[in-house]
Amino acid sequence: MNPILTALIILGVLGLVFGIIIYFVGEKFKVIEDPLIDEIAELLPGGNCGGCGLAGCHAFAEALVTARSFEGINCPVGGAVLEGQIAHLLGIDPVEKEPDIAVVRCNGTFENAKSKLKYDGPATCAFAHNLFVGESGCPNSCLGLGDCEVSCPFDAIHINSKTGLPIVDEDKCVACGACVKACPRSIIELRPKGKKSRRIYVCCTNKEKGAIARKNCVVACIGCGKCVTVCPHDAITMENNLAYIDPQKCKLCRKCAPVCPTGAILELNFPPRKEVVAKDGLSISTEA
Amino acid sequence: MTKLKTFIRGGIHPRGNKRAAKLPITILEPPKQATIPLSQSLGAPSVPIVNKGDDIKVGQLIAKGEAFISSNIHSSVSGKVNKIDTVLDSTGYRKISVIIDVEGDEWVEGIDRSTTIKRECNLSKEEVVAIIKDKGIVGLGGATFPTHIKYMIPKDRTPEYLIINGVECEPMLSADHRLMLEKGMEILIGIEILMKALGVDKAMIGIENNKPDAIEHLTNLSKDFKGITVHALKVKYPQGAEKQLINSLVGRKVPSGKLPIDVGCVVNNSGTAYAIYEAVQKNKPLIDRIVTVTGPFVKEPGNYQVRIGTPITDLIEKSGGIPEDTGKIINGGPMMGKAILTHEIPVSKGTSGIVLFPEAEANRVPMLNCIRCTKCVMVCPMGLEPYLLAVQAEFSKFEGAEKHWIMDCIECGSCQYTCPSGRPLLDFIRLGKNKVGTIIRNRTTKK
Numbered sequence: 001m002n003p004i005l006t007a008l009i010i011l012g013v014l015g016l017v018f019g020i021i022i023y024f025v026g027e028k029f030k031v032i033e034d035p036l037i038d039e040i041a042e043l044l045p046g047g048n049c050g051g052c053g054l055a056g057c058h059a060f061a062e063a064l065v066t067a068r069s070f071e072g073i074n075c076p077v078g079g080a081v082l083e084g085q086i087a088h089l090l091g092i093d094p095v096e097k098e099p100d101i102a103v104v105r106c107n108g109t110f111e112n113a114k115s116k117l118k119y120d121g122p123a124t125c126a127f128a129h130n131l132f133v134g135e136s137g138c139p140n141s142c143l144g145l146g147d148c149e150v151s152c153p154f155d156a157i158h159i160n161s162k163t164g165l166p167i168v169d170e171d172k173c174v175a176c177g178a179c180v181k182a183c184p185r186s187i188i189e190l191r192p193k194g195k196k197s198r199r200i201y202v203c204c205t206n207k208e209k210g211a212i213a214r215k216n217c218v219v220a221c222i223g224c225g226k227c228v229t230v231c232p233h234d235a236i237t238m239e240n241n242l243a244y245i246d247p248q249k250c251k252l253c254r255k256c257a258p259v260c261p262t263g264a265i266l267e268l269n270f271p272p273r274k275e276v277v278a279k280d281g282l283s284i285s286t287e288a
Numbered sequence: 289m290t291k292l293k294t295f296i297r298g299g300i301h302p303r304g305n306k307r308a309a310k311l312p313i314t315i316l317e318p319p320k321q322a323t324i325p326l327s328q329s330l331g332a333p334s335v336p337i338v339n340k341g342d343d344i345k346v347g348q349l350i351a352k353g354e355a356f357i358s359s360n361i362h363s364s365v366s367g368k369v370n371k372i373d374t375v376l377d378s379t380g381y382r383k384i385s386v387i388i389d390v391e392g393d394e395w396v397e398g399i400d401r402s403t404t405i406k407r408e409c410n411l412s413k414e415e416v417v418a419i420i421k422d423k424g425i426v427g428l429g430g431a432t433f434p435t436h437i438k439y440m441i442p443k444d445r446t447p448e449y450l451i452i453n454g455v456e457c458e459p460m461l462s463a464d465h466r467l468m469l470e471k472g473m474e475i476l477i478g479i480e481i482l483m484k485a486l487g488v489d490k491a492m493i494g495i496e497n498n499k500p501d502a503i504e505h506l507t508n509l510s511k512d513f514k515g516i517t518v519h520a521l522k523v524k525y526p527q528g529a530e531k532q533l534i535n536s537l538v539g540r541k542v543p544s545g546k547l548p549i550d551v552g553c554v555v556n557n558s559g560t561a562y563a564i565y566e567a568v569q570k571n572k573p574l575i576d577r578i579v580t581v582t583g584p585f586v587k588e589p590g591n592y593q594v595r596i597g598t599p600i601t602d603l604i605e606k607s608g609g610i611p612e613d614t615g616k617i618i619n620g621g622p623m624m625g626k627a628i629l630t631h632e633i634p635v636s637k638g639t640s641g642i643v644l645f646p647e648a649e650a651n652r653v654p655m656l657n658c659i660r661c662t663k664c665v666m667v668c669p670m671g672l673e674p675y676l677l678a679v680q681a682e683f684s685k686f687e688g689a690e691k692h693w694i695m696d697c698i699e700c701g702s703c704q705y706t707c708p709s710g711r712p713l714l715d716f717i718r719l720g721k722n723k724v725g726t727i728i729r730n731r732t733t734k735k
Binding site for chain 1: 379380381382626629651652682712715716718719722
């Protein structure tokens with residue numbers, strides 16, 4: 001017989017047999033996936049950043065389709081626009097959620113917190129944090145070696161070489177939380193972005209006693225408690241010599257910042273302050 | 289002449305520079321104010337049992353080690369407790385300490401302060417271990433591992449050898465060397481007590497060949513003691529590391545993840561043996577230690593017997609003050625020690641030396657690329673691949689690092705010492721060990 005013909009017949013028969021087997025196996029172990037998952041996954045940013053707390057964008061879509069609600073599931077990158085689109089697809093109501101942003105709670109610039117030592121080890125915060133207290137002597141200060149910068153998948157946080165502190169790019173930051181996990185000192189926090197990006201927060205995480213904290217850094221929170229008494233909304237709490245402003249309760253009234261003796265409370269993107277005259281006739285602040 | 293023993297794998301030969309080796313131990317007066325840190329040993333910090341304003345005598349228990357790995361701490365001075373507060377430690381973080389204003393020098397009754405040598409010891413095994421625990425003895429080689437834990441032998445293990453580390457392979461330091469010369473008899477009695485506590489009849493003292501006087505002295509003295517032999521070892525760093533010393537003396541290898549007891553050995557430092565002699569025979573808790581102060585430009589280097597809690601400034605002043613262009617002060621030896629942030633920290637149980645380096649020698653060389661010369665692989669005494677581990681740790685490939693036995697690293701620093709590209713290998717490996725350790729711990733607690 002013609003060898004070519006033999007080969008063709010054998011291969012043809014083999015192909016047919018395996019084809020049939022594969023068909024039945026495929027029928028038996030069929031995975032039925034909601035086509036919605038793929039549709040939603042297509043809408044998602046596709047960065048697989050993990051900002052939602054799930055394994056990636058596909059896992060996020062799956063979770064959404066099974067839950068059929070936005071409760072506890074949120075894509076910080078897509079924001080409200082994406083949520084609207086997904087809500088339309090799923091036929092549910094979108095949940096209004098304020099966008100968050102990463103906030104660096106340290107103001108220990110080279111000027112505010114003078115370096116007492118020189119560190120020339122490997123440039124990773126994780127190592128330096130284990131090794132020693134930091135160049136300024138503050139155990140909660142930013143080490144400025146840029147673990148957050150490396151971790152950011154959106155190129156939104158950078159170390160400023162003039163201050164030695166990271167700066168968050170407001171347009172790029174999507175509050176995925178990668179830097180929060182990367183920072184060994186838990187300095188970075190996700191806070192609501194606020195209307196017109198206006199925010200007030202305590203720019204310090206030092207829990208030492210006031211005198212010790214102040215020795216290392218002139219803008220440290222010394223735990224004096226003035227802001228707690230002045231706050232009309234009970235938004236400020238004092239724990240371990242450190243004030244914390246609860247962003248949910250804060251109404252951005254701006255009363256706390258001028259009373260802070262060290263200037264640890266920062267106001268961002270507010271219009272310049274007008275001269276305010278207090279009850280006792282003294283001017284509180286004329287600062288911008 | 290017989291060939292000198294040493295460990296098989298790796299090792300480096302840093303210059304000795306032991307400037308203080310010929311200088312006898314000076315006993316320092318108690319300081320004006322003593323700061324006694326409460327975390328002086330590996331493991332959990334001790335719990336203070338004194339309060340502000342309490343009157344305290346030398347040798348009084350001030351903090352109890354309550355956790356499994358923890359040790360008792362005794363007062364090294366007499367006076368009043370000023371406060372119990374956080375104080376800067378050598379890393380710059382604040383750790384809780386007891387601060388005592390010194391008044392006079394009054395000792396707790398029952399402590400024998402004479403220098404007469406007492407050899408008889410009729411205590412049982414358990415009694416000796418109880419004394420070691422009670423008197424807060426920790427490993428004085430630098431790692432400060434609580435000694436009594438080493439003597440709680442698991443039931444399925446039988447110790448064969450007691451190994452005493454008189455190697456002092458750290459360059460520049462000479463605290464153990466001087467102690468062996470001046471307190472040889474006491475050390476040998478301490479060893480005898482430890483042998484009884486372990487139930488072994490063989491003890492080996494390993495001393496590097498650069499200390500011929502100590503070898504001769506102890507060899508002569510050990511003729512009186514049954515079972516104790518002194519061995520001269522070839523000079524090679526890190527011979528003083530537990531696993532390397534066992535390899536040098538007994539020829540056994542401690543397998544990965546195992547302890548010396550798994551090959552029938554228990555290792556102690558010669559300084560620890562002396563502390564045990566004092567604790568058992570003289571009833572004296574661990575309240576002082578020998579510290580070497582040295583450095584290339586230190587005016588008068590020296591070996592000092594100081595009370596725990598003395599600020600190291602006092603020691604440096606005794607040695608002629610800080611030289612003008614000092615760039616770095618190191619707590620410990622130049623190989624394993626750590627640079628300290630301030631010279632106001634106190635001497636703790638683990639302070640074996642203070643080394644002052646001038647500015648010119650204090651800085652690192654700039655880091656270049658790895659040229660794959662494998663020098664680090666050749667010197668690694670544990671047979672690891674430091675260049676690989678460092679890269680894996682740098683780029684967070686912790687799974688791979690674990691597979692390549694990163695946890696076996698003894699952090700001797702030989703790889704970094706030998707690297708021609710000046711790469712901070714050990715720094716990255718330490719980072720990796722830290723992370724891998726956390727990963728392993730999480731895994732085991734989950735199960």
